Amino acid sequence: MKIMPNRMDRGFEKYQQEFEQRALEVLRSGWYVLGEQVSSFEKEFAEYVGTRECVGLASGLDALWIAVRLLGIGKGDEVIVQGNTYIASVMGITINGATPIFVEPDEYYNLDPDKIEEKITPRTKAVMVVHLYGQSARMDKISAICKKHNLRLIEDCAQSHGACFNGKMTGSFGDAGCFSFYPSKNLGAFGDAGAVAVDDPQLAADFRVFRNYGSEKRYYNKVVGANSRLDELQAGLLRVRLTHMEELTREKVEIAQRYTQCLDNPLITLPQVAPGATSVWHQYVIRTPLRDRLIEYLNEKEIGTIIHYPIPPHLAEAYRYLGHKEGEFPITEEYAKTVLSIPIYNGMTREEQDRVIDAINQFKG
Numbered sequence: 545m546k547i548m549p550n551r552m553d554r555g556f557e558k559y560q561q562e563f564e565q566r567a568l569e570v571l572r573s574g575w576y577v578l579g580e581q582v583s584s585f586e587k588e589f590a591e592y593v594g595t596r597e598c599v600g601l602a603s604g605l606d607a608l609w610i611a612v613r614l615l616g617i618g619k620g621d622e623v624i625v626q627g628n629t630y631i632a633s634v635m636g637i638t639i640n641g642a643t644p645i646f647v648e649p650d651e652y653y654n655l656d657p658d659k660i661e662e663k664i665t666p667r668t669k670a671v672m673v674v675h676l677y678g679q680s681a682r683m684d685k686i687s688a689i690c691k692k693h694n695l696r697l698i699e700d701c702a703q704s705h706g707a708c709f710n711g712k713m714t715g716s717f718g719d720a721g722c723f724s725f726y727p728s729k730n731l732g733a734f735g736d737a738g739a740v741a742v743d744d745p746q747l748a749a750d751f752r753v754f755r756n757y758g759s760e761k762r763y764y765n766k767v768v769g770a771n772s773r774l775d776e777l778q779a780g781l782l783r784v785r786l787t788h789m790e791e792l793t794r795e796k797v798e799i800a801q802r803y804t805q806c807l808d809n810p811l812i813t814l815p816q817v818a819p820g821a822t823s824v825w826h827q828y829v830i831r832t833p834l835r836d837r838l839i840e841y842l843n844e845k846e847i848g849t850i851i852h853y854p855i856p857p858h859l860a861e862a863y864r865y866l867g868h869k870e871g872e873f874p875i876t877e878e879y880a881k882t883v884l885s886i887p888i889y890n891g892m893t894r895e896e897q898d899r900v901i902d903a904i905n906q907f908k909g
């Protein structure tokens with residue numbers, strides 16, 4: 545049996561009865577968009593993250609671009625972001641006409657705090673930090689830099705539900721913690737869903753108005769907004785999964801710890817966790833200069849892998865207009881050429897883990 549890089553069916557089966565019961569409850573309620581499930585989820589998720597408020601939205605990308613918009617960032621403004629992220633982070637900036645300023649990642653695959661200040665100009669308005677692959681970025685340094693230079697701090701937490709730095713949860717450090725609940729994420733819905741976690745009640749209110757066509761009162765539109773509402777079915781199902789987050793996270797951490805203990809091959813570099821940070825292991829990302837051969841070798845052994853991500857945003861066709869060149873961000877580009885995500889998911893059996901470990905350890909290039 546082929547081992548897939550991710551298995552969302554396993555995460556469903558684990559709590560199948562609870563999910564089915566909640567789904568029926570919502571279907572039978574006769575109320576499907578922005579209702580009790582959404583407001584309960586918003587309360588529960590804010591409590592989980594440790595912010596005063598949470599606003600449910602339609603996707604993680606919406607959380608990002610609407611945050612940038614509502615923080616007053618647009619044309620002529622610059623936002624610092626790491627070069628090796630999923631392209632949605634960058635789109636959250638460019639949808640608003642603002643310019644992404646790429647910074648190289650550190651050895652933990654996250655924004656390198658020591659390379660931020662050299663990129664700050666009078667046009668810099670914000671730092672967008674991405675807690676990539678489930679590990680918190682080094683938020684002590686990054687928060688201090690934002691404070692010192694009076695910059696907004698936006699967190700892309702699409703991969704980091706539950707990850708902490710010095711005991712404080714990602715999504716609670718900055719002006720806006722932007723979450724995706726796309727099915728493959730650590731807190732996954734059964735379709736598209738997202739949310740923003742914020743402390744400022746005015747910003748939360750602005751999000752609530754913006755997500756619903758800019759209207760506070762029906763048919764009275766204060767601003768030009770969007771349709772980015774979270775639906776009741778997704779919110780209800782997310783509430784079920786949220787009650788199990790501790791167990792779900794612990795399970796992934798244990799698989800990652802086993803990988804780190806047992807994987808042993810001089811051709812392969814294992815991921816590291818920074819002092820003070822925790823990872824919830826959205827992905828377990830190894831590196832090897834022999835990536836193509838490793839992918840093929842693992843495929844023959846019926847083990848699937850994914851590259852997160854093969855083309856860095858500065859070299860994407862969509863961003864040709866930014867004028868970046870190959871070689872401009874060597875660490876980012878090196879990661880794009882060598883990273884490989886190996887299977888890790890809730891409900892992964894010990895036997896499946898062993899097959900992955902044995903196969904990688906026997907890889908000879």
Ligand SMILES: *Cc1c(COP(=O)(O)O)cnc(C)c1O
Pocket residue numbers: 603604605606629630632633674700702703723724725726736737738
């Ligand atoms: C998934 C993801 C997003 C986008 O979330 P959607 O819900 O798919 O819009 C943004 N940033 C990162 C880092 C992601 O992994």
